[in-house]
Amino acid sequence: CHSTGVEREHSGEGARAIPLSGHVGFDSMPDQLVNKSVNHGFCFNILCVGETGVGKSTLMDTLFNTKFEGEPTQHNQPGVQLKSNTYELQESNVRLKLTMVNTVGFGDQINKEDSYKSIVEFIDTQFEAYLQEELKIKRTLHSYHDTRIHACLYFIAPTGHSLKSLDLVTMKKLDSKVNIIPIIAKSDAISKSELTKFKIKITSELVSNGVQIYQFPTDDETVAEINSTMNGHLPFAVVGSTEEVKIGNKMVKARQYPWGTVQVENENHCDFVKLREMLIRVNMEDLREQTHTRHYELYRRCKLEEMGFKDTDPDSKPFSLQETYEAKRNEFMGELQKKEEEMRQMFVQRVKEKEAELKEAEKELHEKFDRLKKLHQDEKKKLEDKKKFLDDELNIFKQKKTAAELLQSQAQQAGGSTTLKRDKERKKQVTLVTHPAFTNTFSITYPRSVERLYFTFN
Ligand code: GTP
Ligand code: MG
Numbered sequence: 001c002h003s004t005g006v007e008r009e010h011s012g013e014g015a016r017a018i019p020l021s022g023h024v025g026f027d028s029m030p031d032q033l034v035n036k037s038v039n040h041g042f043c044f045n046i047l048c049v050g051e052t053g054v055g056k057s058t059l060m061d062t063l064f065n066t067k068f069e070g071e072p073t074q075h076n077q078p079g080v081q082l083k084s085n086t087y088e089l090q091e092s093n094v095r096l097k098l099t100m101v102n103t104v105g106f107g108d109q110i111n112k113e114d115s116y117k118s119i120v121e122f123i124d125t126q127f128e129a130y131l132q133e134e135l136k137i138k139r140t141l142h143s144y145h146d147t148r149i150h151a152c153l154y155f156i157a158p159t160g161h162s163l164k165s166l167d168l169v170t171m172k173k174l175d176s177k178v179n180i181i182p183i184i185a186k187s188d189a190i191s192k193s194e195l196t197k198f199k200i201k202i203t204s205e206l207v208s209n210g211v212q213i214y215q216f217p218t219d220d221e222t223v224a225e226i227n228s229t230m231n232g233h234l235p236f237a238v239v240g241s242t243e244e245v246k247i248g249n250k251m252v253k254a255r256q257y258p259w260g261t262v263q264v265e266n267e268n269h270c271d272f273v274k275l276r277e278m279l280i281r282v283n284m285e286d287l288r289e290q291t292h293t294r295h296y297e298l299y300r301r302c303k304l305e306e307m308g309f310k311d312t313d314p315d316s317k318p319f320s321l322q323e324t325y326e327a328k329r330n331e332f333m334g335e336l337q338k339k340e341e342e343m344r345q346m347f348v349q350r351v352k353e354k355e356a357e358l359k360e361a362e363k364e365l366h367e368k369f370d371r372l373k374k375l376h377q378d379e380k381k382k383l384e385d386k387k388k389f390l391d392d393e394l395n396i397f398k399q400k401k402t403a404a405e406l407l408q409s410q411a412q413q414a415g416g417s418t419t420l421k422r423d424k425e426r427k428k429q430v431t432l433v434t435h436p437a438f439t440n441t442f443s444i445t446y447p448r449s450v451e452r453l454y455f456t457f458n
Contacts, residue, residue, distance in 0.1 A: 041095035043146055044284060045126075047178065048100065049119060049170065050155025051107035052077075055185045058240035059153075060100055062253060062264055063276055064089065067242065068100065077105025080115050082122040084147075099147060107166055116170040123149055123177045127299040134300075148296060150287045151214070151279060152178040156235060158189040160198050163205050171211045177295050179214035179287050181279065182206070187237030187270050188255060188262045195237050202235055216278055217286050230278050236271035239264050 048056040057070050068087065086099045101122065106115060126147045133144050154171060156163065171180055182202065187195060206213060213234065216227035241264050245254040253264040264272045279287075308328050313319040 038094060040142075041097060042284075043097040043099070044151075044288065045099040045101065045147060045149050047082075047103075047119075047123075047149045047152040048155065049103045049106060049152060049174075050185060051157055052105065054155045054157055055240050056102060056153075056155055058242065059155075059183075059185070059238060061242045062240040062272065063280070064098070070102070075105075075108045077108050079109065080104070080106050080118045082118060097145070101149065112166045115166060116173040119170065120173055120177065123174070124299065127177075127296055128303075130296065131300055131303060148291055149178050150284075150291045152180045153279075154180050154182045155185040156182055156202065158184055158186045158198075160190045160194045162201050168205065168209050168211065171206070171213070172209060175212040176298060179290050179295070180211075181214050181275075182235035183271075183275060184235055184237040186239065188239045190237075199235060199237070214287070214290070216283055223282050226282065227278075230274055233271060233274055236275045236278075238272045238275055239270040240272070 046060075048060065050056050052075050053072065057068070057072075061067050066089075068085065070085070081104045082101055083104050084099060084101045086097060089096045089098050103119060109115065126149060130144075130146060130148055133139060133141060152174060154167070154174075156167060171182070174180055184190075184195070184198065184202075190198060216223075216230050218224040218228045218231075239255060239262050241253050241255045241262075243254065243256070244251045245256055245261055245263075246252075247254070247261065247263065252266075255262045255264070263269050267273050308331075309321070309324050310319055313323075
């Protein structure tokens, strides 16, 4: 598409400056922005990381001049948990939705190796929620409750010595995800000279371990001076108290001791005022901006790259979202086809195996059947032989019986002693004997034979 000369003039660096002959009104743009923002309200999310009882709740109450609810934590927590509370605050006509997140049980475990994990997880979860909202087709970012952490107050215990390894490890893990503002808690526990040394020691340890803490911005000239001075005071040594003590004729927040009073808002006593100024009055917007443009941007970039999105192809040519989508889709389809083919191969293999198994079983079954059939045939043959033998026996017997009956009837017909004699002789040849118990059973005896074979007729 060709652009005309006029269009080119109106866009980008080559814009022509022309004087106005009267008031138009676009100088009210900043006011319009302010009004819109005031109407919409602001949101600010603070994460307090520090050991149990280090003074987190007291400092928050002191910072916002109120009493947020919250019970002290026991020291017997099995792990680190993050507890989040949201409050609606109002100062003059500006509304602030403040979310305070507390690390419950931090530093209470014997093994502190994984203490940072739940904190990192929590921060990432908030980024992820925002990213999901951004990626929605129908976005409602203007009414979305942004829970991303804008500032992390890292409470350092007032040991006067050096940072604990837990502090260094945790800050190192968090520094690319959140704006860390380190503070020395309960700083009334250390003397002034010790405190100066402690601050130097902490700063040098942070530098030598490569921990990036939040630097108050010096690019805006209205705040550059104060911010660069304050960067030199980090980490702020703070004292928290909600107790009011009368000093002169004024009631001030202070901690009273038998030997004197520590005034929270006295800059000679501690850095509380510096912290409040830097965190709330001067840099709250920068903290919000840094969270969005630096930390969230990093999270988003890593996440999208992880998902396979990129701005340029391997030849460094621009690669649109559409092209990325298509490349991903093709890659996915290719993988799907490969998986399908693998599954098909596996299925065919399985079927073949099963078929072979079934064939083997069938063969065994046939063999068994053949064996049984042969056994049956043998058995049948034996029985048939036996039957034939018995039938033959029966036939012989029948013949003999008929002959015997014939002889008997001839004898009866002949009668007298001659017949008796002949009869006796015949009887000598074969005798029919009836079984003593069964009338239908009889036997034939042969001369000079002691064997007697009985036959039964039904
Ligand atoms: P958990 O929520 O239980 O982890 O504790 P926390 O870190 O919120 O500490 P909290 O504010 O409850 O304070 C614990 C104790 O320390 C209380 O007795 C406070 O009065 C005391 N305390 C708080 N801030 C300071 C301080 O700046 N100096 C001194 N000396 N004591 C403080
Ligand atoms: Mg607390």
